[in-house]
Amino acid sequence: MTLFNLARKNLQRNFSSYFLYIASMVFSIVIYFTFVTLKYNDDISALTGTSQKISSMMSASSVILLFFIVVFIAYSNSFFMKKRKKEVALYSLLGVRKQQIGLMLFFENLFIGLVSLVAGIAIGFLMSKVLLTILVRLMGYSLTAGFVFSSEAVINTVIVFSVLFIFTSLQGYRVIYQFKLIDLFHAEKQGEAMPKASVLSAVIGVLSVGAGYYLALEDIMTSMWWRILSIAMPIVIIGLTVFGTYLLFHSVSVFALQAMKKMHSFSWKGLNLITTSQLLYRIRGNAKSLTVIAVLSATTITAGGAVFGLYYNIDKSINDNTPVTFMWEGEPLEVPQVSTHHTLATKLVTFTHNESERQYQVLPLATYNELAQEQGKEKITTMASNEGVLLDPYYDERFSEKLAGADLTANVSLHLTSQETYAVTNMSTTGPMIIVNEQTYEALEGEPTTYQAYTLQDGADNLAISRELNSQLTDAQQDFTSQPAAYEDIMSAMGAMLFVGSFLGLVFLTATGSIIYFKIVSEAEADKDKYTILYKIGVNDTQMLKTISAQVGIIFGAPLAAGLLHATFALLGFSNLLGMSITKPVLVWMAAYIAIYGLYYIFTTRAFYKIVKNARGNA
Amino acid sequence: MKPLVQVKAVNKIYGKGAQTFEALKNITFQVEEGEFVGVMGPSGAGKSTLLNVLATIDAPSSGDILIGDDNVAKMKDKALADFRRDNLGFIFQDYNLLDSLTVRENIVLPLAIAKVPTKEINARVDKIATTFGISELLNKYPYQISGGQKQRTASSRALVTQPKIIFADEPTGALDSKSATDLLESLSDLNETQNATIMMVTHDAFAASFCQRIIFIQDGTLSKEIHRGAKTRKQFFEEILQVLAGIGGDVNDVI
Structure with a gap:
């Protein structure tokens, strides 16, 4: 049997454990490919006079997207490799050389990459029509988008992901060469010390988040802080909030949970003892990830809320500034309908x-x-x-x-x-x-x-008449303004912004959701023995599900709550700045965000519960 | 008086179709209240399977197991969990302590699950900790204490709910002889003074010599049963060794 065959058979047999990894690869490729397709799409540039602005926005966004995908793939790859360490150890124990194992994993990665690239581009091709239609709608055009196949987009995607695959394969090699056989025989770490937190860092955490919020609500014109810090103000606000969030997860959480644990009337009831002590380790150990997730959520909610709010206010601002369909100074013209x-x-x-x-x-x-x-x-x-x-x-x-x-x-x-x-x-x-x-x-x-x-009249083709009038203007007509033209201008810019915003928002959301999923599932794998013990001492399934959903709920909920709170203050500052009310669109946007997040929560809880239940079988 | 545990014609078959394996064949016996019963036999004889089936962690393929008035062989999963919580205590070879909880919290856990009031929990935990001599360790974490202390913690956890019967699966398997003797003496003491019913699986004749009665199983069937009666522990130990030699058990494992 050649190594290539071994790699192929491996993949066929363990498809289910590869599935998650392949799925996240395919997802990344689909997202990237559709985005690049839209970027290269001629229809969109042809549609809009403001194509320069939009295409530069698209380019900037694809860089952000790419950065994000790199992080995401690196993350899922390391998760995947961790799961396979045991297998590698076994080969090694049986006397397969590291070089051969490396080669095998390399073939495997190559194969996975190839499969995901083909699948991703195929799905992306189908998706691009749907997304294109949505984009065109949001920009306020009534036009059906056709299927477009852009070879530029394919080449771009293939190059980017080939580089990524080489990178992840090298990551795999590194794991193999760093790995020592003795690790296999070492039992899991025999317990870690109970986290301790300093009062000082907890207080600093609360204060710094509070200060960030306070500054965010300061008025740009009248505040002395703005005068002192001027341009640096947003950076100071963001810095304080991010730093404070980290301390919140790192120290304040430990205090809160330890206080709960000490309250025996609460903690000595059912599985509350398990829930709090598990969270104590988990939140502390994951303070960095949770901070990143909270900040990403805050960014997504803020950006999405702002763009959505502006889009929502287009009608109002047009109606305020340009209430009449056509106006100009001077002589009348022949206007149809x-x-x-x-x-x-x-x-x-x-x-x-x-x-x-x-x-x-x-x-x-x-x-x-x-x-x-x-x-x-x-x-x-x-x-x-x-x-x-x-x-x-x-x-x-x-x-x-x-x-x-x-x-x-x-x-x-x-x-x-x-x-x-x-x-x-x-x-x-x-x-x-x-x-x-x-x-x-x-x-x-x-x-x-x-x-x-x-x-x-109602039903007249305003935009066509507007264009026609525009061409008829002479010196006898000055300062021509057209509501439909103004509307089109704003719509196409804002629509594209809304699209890019929600697209990136969705990607961020999916990625953060998946990262928490990966984390919790791998920790569930590590902790499943604990739940087997609980099962043996007579914890029933209802109680088990309750503690699991409480734990997962807090790990999902804490960064989401922090993100929502940050975003609320950021958006309050934003709406003060622009002097418009964006409450309604922002609430809709937040509700959508929470709903998708909720789905992740349900999936994760179920996966966790399944791991715990399956662990009993071979107890 | 009615026996506490009645095992009637229990079979346990693993696998399906042609590749089946009978781990337990038509096992029938009884355990009286307040008995300290040992289960011995060679590796693969079905000792652990028997204990798991009795402890409701595994279900028998056929037959009845009555603990008190309840037939646990016919119970549903959810009812079984509650039954285990309220009636059974477990001591495992590898302690099965939760390392994110302190010694006290580990012992508290089964009481918390059973929704015992906080005040009573404190009283019961302190009492059982004194019995097993771990009062000084209550605020330590499992990784900070020795194997023998861990096993005494696990035993406290098993006994704190005052279960009808305690199942111990090779409780001394991972302990040095001093710790093992301490633990066995504590168990034996509990059995005598508080009339606790204990069923212990072991392959170690020394550990078994603390029991009042020993059931031997071989190839999934009961092969022999011996009683300590009025014999000293030393005499009983000799008798166990003879039986083991007869059925080809782990004589080499003795102490």
């Missing part, structure tokens, strides 16, 4: 306020009310002379000058009663406007201006 058409007569008035000059378009009250009614906005019934209302959607209380209650002077003086953050005209055409009543309008002196405002 018109629903309403207004010719707005306004005056551009130069006001003085606090000794500085500024220009506003002034709109008579009657015209405002007409537009407001049409757009479903609040009408203004009465307005005294020499009073005005400023419509300025760009207003932000932190950056802008507050003008409500101010007196502006032109040839007559004008008292601004209020300042609103919506508009009834397209901002890029008219700029912020002041509404006044008819008498005041007549009295004010300024340069008369004419605007055209059109809305289209």
Whole structure:
């Protein structure tokens, strides 16, 4: 029997134990391949004028993705190798040379790599159509995506993963050469000392997370911390939070669990003793991994929540800034399928306020009310002379000058009663406007201006008409604004961002979920004897399942809770910064995240329970 | 009086089809309450299988096992776990202590599972620890104590629930002779003073000589039974050696 045959037979017989490894390889390849396919896809670049922006975003994302995949594959490979140490030891004991074992493992890896590459690219090819369709939808186009086979993507994927496979094979070689036969005969480590934690590091942990949160909620404009730290502020916040999270898992968890253990009325009930003492070792031993997972979750939830929130607010921000379908300054044009058409007569008035000059378009009250009614906005019934209302959607209380209650002077003086953050005209055409009543309008002196405002009938192809109008513009039409065009611009950029965001989010989520899965399952393997003992002293299955699901639940839940909390503070800071409410989309996003995480939890608990149950058979 | 354990026509067959192996063949015997019974026999005779079947860790292929009024051979898995918890105690050759728990917590565990109130747990643990002489070790971890101390911890854990019967599988197998004697004396003492019922599998004639009665099995069947009666331990030991020589047991293993 040649070594190659041995490797092949090995694989055939132990398929189930290889399955998880192959599955995670295939998963990585599918993800990478689809992503690269989308990157090289001509349809998408052709669709969007902003392709430059999107393709650079895609490139940046694929680098992040690649980095992540490298970590993920390295992790699953080391998990896989650990499982096979015994087998290697046995070959070694039977007198197979290390070089031969290495060669065998190399063939095996090669074979697994080949199989996963073919499977991954095939599945990826099918997946890319689905993903492409989703992407196109999110970008707001109605277009069906066809199957695309990009040879560039294939070549890219094959090269990247071949390098990765060589790397993992070398990792395997290293394991074999470092391995000593005596390890086989050593029993599992005879217990480890009970973790101890210092009060100091626990206190520092809590304080540093608290400080991170506090800084995250500081206002960028008014906070003295921002003034002191300026650009370094985000780094300080992230640093404090990550460091604090580590100490939280490393020390605070030990304190909490030891306190629980000392509370005999709690711990001496059922299997609580087992649950707490197992967790005491597990959380401490895995503090680094749990921190990484918490930080990754926080990043994913924050990024996803932010992008999703922005996407969710597109309609609102468009409606605020560009409420009219088409607007321009000057002469009317022949517009097909018109629903309403207004010719707005306004005056551009130069006001003085606090000794500085500024220009506003002034709109008579009657015209405002007409537009407001049409757009479903609040009408203004009465307005005294020499009073005005400023419509300025760009207003932000932190950056802008507050003008409500101010007196502006032109040839007559004008008292601004209020300042609103919506508009009834397209901002890029008219700029912020002041509404006044008819008498005041007549009295004010300024340069008369004419605007055209059109809305289209329901069902009209807004975008096509917009393009057509755009081509008809002459010098008689200035400052053309089109709601559909603006919408398309934002949608395609935000849609692509949302897609990339959720795609990466999903990958991160899957990877973190799998890492916890691998960890818990390998620890279950190491600990299964303990559960056999429990079985022998009369623990029934219900109690067994209860302690297992509690342990797995806390190992899954702790980093998730930390991640959610971090993300909540980050998103609070973010929404303060942008001055928009993103609560609803963020909650949806978090719920989706928790749901997928929950699935991992169920799978892991079941796998754990199965290992424990199977262990009894050969007790 | 009704015997505590009644084993009736128990068979245990491993494997399926043509490749079956009969580990136990038509075994029938009884154990009275307060007895200290030893089970001996050559390797592969079925000693451990018998103990596992009696201890409800393994199920017999046919036959009945009555412990008290319960037929454990017919019980379902879930009921069995509760039965073990409430009625049986175990001592294993490799101690089977949980190394992430302290000595005290290891002993507490079966009581916690049985939902005994905390106060009572403390009292019972302290009492049993005194019996086995491990009161000083209660806050240590298993990796900090010796093999003999571990086995006494395991015995405390087995006895703290005051089980109807204690099953010991080669409890002295991994101990030096001093620790083994200490342990056997403790068990024997418990048996005499507190009327504890103990069933112990061993291949060691010295350990067996602490029992009141010894059942020998060979090729899955009961081959012989001897009683200590009024004999001294030394005389009983000699008798065991003779029987073992007769059935080809591990005479070489003696002490």
